[in-house]
Amino acid sequence: MKRIKIWAIPAAILLLMLPFVVQMFDNADFLLRIAVMIGIYIILTLSLNIIVGYAGQFALGHAAFYGIGAYTAALLMVNYDVSFWLALPAAAIVTGFFGFLLGTPVMRLKGDYLGIVTLGFGEIVRLIFVNWIDLTNGPMGIPGIPAPSLGSYTLGSNMDFYYLVLVVTVISVLIIRRIVQSGFGLNLLTVREDEIAAESIGIRPMKYKLLAFTIGALFAGVAGALFAVTAMFVSPDSFQYVESVNILAMVVLGGTASIPGSILGATILTVAPEALRFISDYRLILLGLIIVLMMVYKPSGFWGESKRKRNFFGMTGR
Amino acid sequence: MKKAITLLVTASLFVLTACGANGGSSNGGSGSDIIKIGLAAPLTGASAQDGESIKKGAELAVKLLNDAGGIDGKNVELVAEDDKGDPKEATNVATKLTSNKDVLGVVGHFNSSATLAGAPVYNKNKLVQVSPGSSSPKVSEAGDYTFRVITTDAFQGDFVAQWTQEEGFKKVAIIYEQTDYGVGLAEVYQKAAESYGIEIVGSEAYTAGQTKDFASILTKIKNNQPDAIFIGGLYNEAALIAKQAQQQGLSLPFLGVDALFSDALINLGGDAVEGFLLPGFFNVDSDNEKTKAFVDAYTAEYNEVPGTYAAYAFDATNIIAEAIKNNGADREKVQEYLSTLKGYEGVTGVNDFDENGDVLKNPEKLIVQDGKFQTYTK
Numbered sequence: 001m002k003r004i005k006i007w008a009i010p011a012a013i014l015l016l017m018l019p020f021v022v023q024m025f026d027n028a029d030f031l032l033r034i035a036v037m038i039g040i041y042i043i044l045t046l047s048l049n050i051i052v053g054y055a056g057q058f059a060l061g062h063a064a065f066y067g068i069g070a071y072t073a074a075l076l077m078v079n080y081d082v083s084f085w086l087a088l089p090a091a092a093i094v095t096g097f098f099g100f101l102l103g104t105p106v107m108r109l110k111g112d113y114l115g116i117v118t119l120g121f122g123e124i125v126r127l128i129f130v131n132w133i134d135l136t137n138g139p140m141g142i143p144g145i146p147a148p149s150l151g152s153y154t155l156g157s158n159m160d161f162y163y164l165v166l167v168v169t170v171i172s173v174l175i176i177r178r179i180v181q182s183g184f185g186l187n188l189l190t191v192r193e194d195e196i197a198a199e200s201i202g203i204r205p206m207k208y209k210l211l212a213f214t215i216g217a218l219f220a221g222v223a224g225a226l227f228a229v230t231a232m233f234v235s236p237d238s239f240q241y242v243e244s245v246n247i248l249a250m251v252v253l254g255g256t257a258s259i260p261g262s263i264l265g266a267t268i269l270t271v272a273p274e275a276l277r278f279i280s281d282y283r284l285i286l287l288g289l290i291i292v293l294m295m296v297y298k299p300s301g302f303w304g305e306s307k308r309k310r311n312f313f314g315m316t317g318r
Numbered sequence: 319m320k321k322a323i324t325l326l327v328t329a330s331l332f333v334l335t336a337c338g339a340n341g342g343s344s345n346g347g348s349g350s351d352i353i354k355i356g357l358a359a360p361l362t363g364a365s366a367q368d369g370e371s372i373k374k375g376a377e378l379a380v381k382l383l384n385d386a387g388g389i390d391g392k393n394v395e396l397v398a399e400d401d402k403g404d405p406k407e408a409t410n411v412a413t414k415l416t417s418n419k420d421v422l423g424v425v426g427h428f429n430s431s432a433t434l435a436g437a438p439v440y441n442k443n444k445l446v447q448v449s450p451g452s453s454s455p456k457v458s459e460a461g462d463y464t465f466r467v468i469t470t471d472a473f474q475g476d477f478v479a480q481w482t483q484e485e486g487f488k489k490v491a492i493i494y495e496q497t498d499y500g501v502g503l504a505e506v507y508q509k510a511a512e513s514y515g516i517e518i519v520g521s522e523a524y525t526a527g528q529t530k531d532f533a534s535i536l537t538k539i540k541n542n543q544p545d546a547i548f549i550g551g552l553y554n555e556a557a558l559i560a561k562q563a564q565q566q567g568l569s570l571p572f573l574g575v576d577a578l579f580s581d582a583l584i585n586l587g588g589d590a591v592e593g594f595l596l597p598g599f600f601n602v603d604s605d606n607e608k609t610k611a612f613v614d615a616y617t618a619e620y621n622e623v624p625g626t627y628a629a630y631a632f633d634a635t636n637i638i639a640e641a642i643k644n645n646g647a648d649r650e651k652v653q654e655y656l657s658t659l660k661g662y663e664g665v666t667g668v669n670d671f672d673e674n675g676d677v678l679k680n681p682e683k684l685i686v687q688d689g690k691f692q693t694y695t696k
Contacts, residue, residue: 029417139498143434231409232438235431238406
């Protein structure tokens with residue numbers, strides 16, 4: 001922590017005070033709920049960015065990992081009365097394990113082929129949620145997920161959820177930042193740019209791609225667990241194919257292989273559909289149009305990797 | 319550095335204003351001249367057609383209320399929100415509606431999964447939700463503030479099972495859609511039918527919206543030689559099943575539930591759906607005065623005949639308005655009124671709420687004959 005950026009302090013104050021700031025609006029709870037969803041999507045977007053942006057693997061089934069995390073946490077908490085503080089890491093580990101399992105056979109595939117396999121994986125997982133009724137309660141979903149408690153205090157209100165998600169999101173962002181800005185991140189980028197060149201200098205592409213998949217899935221599991229406790233209800237409808245596309249859109253629109261990009265992408269694509277509610281039926285059309293225009297005129301996203309100061313671009317310039 | 323200081327000052331100013339404003343905002347909007355009723359329905363997405371119908375029904379109810387002078391001289395306003403039929407959106411919409419202090423009751427949601435996802439939010443904030451379309455038995459346990467004007471699948475499944483027995487069918491096959499709705503319905507029907515001594519000779523699922531070819535399902539069922547087929551699904555698939563059964567030369571009586579009660583069934587199925595037996599709560603051609611007035615008003619307003627869900631939404635909106643009228647403009651008082659409501663005459667029948675917030679009302683037995691739904695008499 002040598003160089004704490006000067007803007008970080010007001011930003012931190014603002015984030016910490018946000019629940020009090022929104023109290024002056026009538027719909028404070030709604031605004032906090034959106035803030036909670038932004039936090040969850042930031043984790044999801046960053047986790048997919050490790051796979052798509054840094055490792056360069058075109059994965060289309062991220063909602064599956066998100067769903068596995070949510071269901072793991074929900075089932076543990078509802079059926080076995082496990083505390084949220086245990087269910088959260090458990091969801092992360094289980095999901096990471098699934099990421100590893102999926103990664104092992106599919107790492108030999110590239111590009112479109114990998115996209116199709118991960119797409120299939122996402123669909124299989126959704127169908128398991130729908131059809132394994134004994135475990136997942138099928139399409140009916142799992143209601144009544146208990147609120148996490150901290151000592152004798154129960155985190156039940158949207159403000160509590162906000163702080164919970166804020167803390168987990170900040171920790172996740174910091175961990176992912178450490179990972180991608182380390183030598184490991186540099187190795188990932190090397191693999192992405194040229195696998196043969198990477199191998200020639202002793203970087204095993206298989207190992208790094210597999211690790212990227214596992215880490216990406218692990219954080220998606222964290223996001224899933226957060227979703228489960230803040231929504232108090234999970235059902236397969238929340239983890240459909242469109243959800244994977246939505247997360248991918250956040251990664252690409254924000255800027256691949258960029259942490260500020262992911263944060264921006266997740267924020268904008270979560271806020272926009274809610275902000276556009278006033279035009280009701282047309283909101284999704286307008287949102288689609290914005291994405292299309294964005295990709296045509298600024299394909300590198302809001303905060304592309306050319307802005308990054310470390311790894312590749314910054315290093316060559318200094 | 320200068321920039322950073324400016325930022326810091328701005329941020330702290332922002333926070334200060336917030337703290338200042340905080341004190342005055344918590345008294346809510348009870349003094350306003352408008353009574354707001356929320357509407358949460360899938361206005362876009364796969365169920366958009368039903369969502370649109372729900373919105374029209376609720377809008378008509380509000381319009382008629384205002385034409386009659388509103389509630390205690392206050393105008394009623396409908397706050398419509400789109401949940402896309404997606405549970406995640408439903409939580410957002412529920413939060414949005416509950417955080418609007420002027421909203422005294424919500425008509426919604428439509429899809430059972432959306433209702434279940436919204437329920438914790440409504441119950442925590444003590445705002446009544448009255449669903450016009452969620453018939454899943456799970457909704458019964460959703461909470462004290464969750465009501466519905468549609469009977470549960472358990473009720474309908476039992477009703478149709480009893481009817482099956484009255485018709486003298488001994489062996490029945492079930493075809494159901496693989497959704498919360500279809501699975502729940504097939505389950506309760508099977509349980510009820512078996513308790514009436516009917517043998518279930520096969521139970522086949524299809525994927526709603528995707529399965530278009532029912533040949534293999536029908537062939538399997540044909541081999542089991544049932545006396546009748548029960549369909550636990552919606553009208554699109556029911557029409558397809560009937561048509562393909564006809565092509566296969568399988569001429570069996572079909573039984574279904576209220577969800578098939580739509581002109582679309584007849585338009586899509588043609589003569590293949592002749593003889594379909596199903597219960598209906600809202601009959602467009604009913605002689606009931608209230609129903610007639612609703613159908614006339616709806617037709618005049620939108621130039622189309624109201625569907626089942628429009629009627630349910632109309633009733634749900636009126637029941638909330640009734641509660642506000644009789645028990646005061648307060649969220650908890652609305653709940654108090656609804657929890658003891660008995661004998662409210664709506665356009666979909668007489669509504670009594672039980673202790674779970676489920677409505678109890680008897681349907682009419684209907685049959686498709688000569689290309690329309692007619693009251694069934696044995």
